[in-house]
Amino acid sequence: MKILKKIILILCVVSLFGCSKDSSTSEEISFAPLAGTWEVTSYSYEGTTTYRAINTNESWSTSYVGDGWSLNFNFVFSEDPNDYTVSGDHNVDHYYTDEDGQEFYYVGNLERNELGTFTRNGNTSITFNENGEFKSGTIQELSETTLKFNMSESSSETNSDNVLVSRVRNETYILTRIN
Numbered sequence: 001m002k003i004l005k006k007i008i009l010i011l012c013v014v015s016l017f018g019c020s021k022d023s024s025t026s027e028e029i030s031f032a033p034l035a036g037t038w039e040v041t042s043y044s045y046e047g048t049t050t051y052r053a054i055n056t057n058e059s060w061s062t063s064y065v066g067d068g069w070s071l072n073f074n075f076v077f078s079e080d081p082n083d084y085t086v087s088g089d090h091n092v093d094h095y096y097t098d099e100d101g102q103e104f105y106y107v108g109n110l111e112r113n114e115l116g117t118f119t120r121n122g123n124t125s126i127t128f129n130e131n132g133e134f135k136s137g138t139i140q141e142l143s144e145t146t147l148k149f150n151m152s153e154s155s156s157e158t159n160s161d162n163v164l165v166s167r168v169r170n171e172t173y174i175l176t177r178i179n
Contacts (some may be wrong), residue, residue: 043068
């Protein structure tokens with residue numbers, strides 16, 4: 001009886017360590033294929049622009065947010081080669097805050113006509129290249145019917161007034177596969 005208890009105890013300990021090893025392995029989440037035509041069902045963005053006068057070191061910043069509506073644009077992804085196009089139009093409610101904290105609102109109608117290449121690094125990282133302008137993205141969801149991703153871009157340049165202008169913009173898209 002003592003031997004039976006020891007054997008059961010040893011088997012429990014071995015199986016406990018075996019389970020902890022299995023659960024600690026990190027496998028990357030598997031996603032559905034990206035290739036296809038995707039209808040945009042939700043679109044929003046936010047960004048900031050920071051200005052710094054080189055001569056005086058004076059600085060100020062502005063910010064903005066936008067929510068798309070009447071979305072009538074699609075993404076088309078093809079693989080091998082990894083090309084993408086964005087075409088159509090949409091409206092946007094755009095809120096802008098200037099350096100004094102004053103808020104402005106306007107409605108815009110934007111035409112989308114973009115094409116370029118993309119690179120996927122693993123399942124969740126994606127980089128878009130449109131004529132040498134790169135935007136980094138993170139795929140949050142990719143099923144047979146839904147694609148959700150964030151895209152960000154940043155830039156800095158010194159303008160003719162000797163002011164360093166730094167921009168950051170983040171966009172969020174939710175799409176539904178239409179084929």
